[in-house]
Amino acid sequence: MPQGAILLVDKVEGWTSHDVVAKSRRALGTKKVGHAGTLDPMATGLLVLGAGPATRLLTYLVGLDKTYTTTIRLGLSTVTDDREGDITATAPAGLVAEVFADQDRITAGVANLTGPIEQAPSSVSAIRVDGKRAYDRVRAGEEVVLKKRPVTIHGFDIGEPRILSVPGPDGEPVEVIDIDAVVRCTTGTYIRALARDLGEALGVGGHLTALRRTAVGPFSVDAATPHARLVGDGTEAGDPGRLFSxxxxxxxxxxxxxxxxxxxxxxxxxxxxxxxxxxxxxxxxxxxxxxxxxxxxxxxxxxxxxxxxxxxxxxxxxxxxxxxxxxx
The missing domain is CATH 2.30.130.10 (PUA domain)
Structure with missing residues (x-):
């Protein structure tokens, strides 16, 4: 394809966006491959790649709205605002039970995080602070508080909250509330920060346990090449599947x-x-x-x-x- 191509990939958990780009070069037969917005290693779902001259289009894809499915866990806070980070705070069981018993509080908290909002990105992010990545400063023991920035949450739709018992930081069981949600938002939104801020507003803390990007603008993960098909088996180059001109x-x-x-x-x-x-x-x-x-x-x-x-x-x-x- 002389003009290059746009490729939609359904990324699996544990891979960085850079890992996927590196593997796709072999399947696409070119070194010139870029992406239109990263996904955390924990996250799965739609990653938009550009190959060859089509990389020139990526500038116009980066700013598209995104859609995610996610699971928010209330009752535990972590250093990364997701399940990969160490637990930093545990809410008392009684307080978690109070929130679960009055689910109007959860609905109100979600409503307050819908529409145009000011959001502080997670401190464990790739944002540079005085030339150094925020996550590197956190890992070095520094306290990092990033400036709030405007984002718009077009939709924050939640499922039925459920209460359950999970291992706490000391291995003893603690009560938490899990909520599945679908979030439609502008680019630059941190879904981890939504979980953190909802937990803080309810007084119990919160983080993400699952995150999947299902759409970038009009492009759906349903049209994406499965990750395993793209990367191959290690001995043969993978198959990029459908390419968009x-x-x-x-x-x-x-x-x-x-x-x-x-x-x-x-x-x-x-x-x-x-x-x-x-x-x-x-x-x-x-x-x-x-x-x-x-x-x-x-x-x-x-x-x-x-x-x-x-x-x-x-x-x-x-x-x-x-x-x-x-x-x-």
């Missing part, structure tokens, strides 16, 4: 200006095109596509991403031609 992705995300062959050549050469307002209204981001590709090859070609202003095109980024010597 840049034109496929661009048609899904942006308004489209369809070009004729001469227009596609001119735009690829860096020339500005005159566009009648009846053909396409002014727009800050438009996908310029040549239907059928070069020479009627059958596959649409994404010529570039453009701005249409004052009846003229302004190039944001071009994509290589499917013909030798095409613009890169």
């Amino acid at each position: 840049p034109a496929d992705i661009a048609r899904t995300l942006f308004p489209v200006l369809e070009l004729g062959a001469d227009e596609a050549k001119d735009l690829a050469d860096g020339k500005r095109l005159n566009i009648d307002p009846d053909r396409h209204a002014p727009a800050p981001l438009v996908a310029a596509i040549l239907p059928g590709g070069d020479g009627g090859s059958g596959s649409d070609r994404l010529v570039g991403l453009i701005v249409i202003k004052g009846g003229r095109t302004h190039i944001l980024t071009n994509f290589p031609s499917q013909q030798p010597g095409g613009a890169a």
Whole structure:
């Protein structure tokens, strides 16, 4: 695929996003692979990769909204705000039982964390503080409190809370409340921090025990290549499965200006095109596509991403031609 491809991967637990990128290079046959947003090793689900020239699209995929399924555990706090970290605080059994008995408090706490909110990222995150990763400072024994940032929680839908007994920090059983949830949010939201903040608001502490990303913008994990298929068995390169062309992705995300062959050549050469307002209204981001590709090859070609202003095109980024010597 001369223009590269976008690949959706269903990541398994225990792998970093970097691990998946490294393994995918062999399956995709190129060293130029990037991703549109990381997943923690504990998290599973949708990881969006770009290969070859299609990596230029990743900039426009990073900012898409995300959807997660998760399980929040109330009654225990951890240093990482998820189950991988050491337990730092345990709520008294009586207090946990009070919260469980008055589930309107849980509903109200969730409502307060829905919509536009200010959220402090988990201290064990990759955010840099004075040039050093926050998680490295925490591991070195420093206390890290990150600045709050605005995020929007479009939806925070919870299932029926359930109370259960689990081993505490000393191995003795403690009471906790587990809640399954679906969260739809803007990019940059820390689901771990939602669990932490809900627990703090209820006075019992909280963390995540499971996290799965099910969608990035309009792209669903249901269309993703299974992790095992991508990475192979160690002796043979894996199979990337379905690959999405840049034109496929661009048609899904942006308004489209369809070009004729001469227009596609001119735009690829860096020339500005005159566009009648009846053909396409002014727009800050438009996908310029040549239907059928070069020479009627059958596959649409994404010529570039453009701005249409004052009846003229302004190039944001071009994509290589499917013909030798095409613009890169």
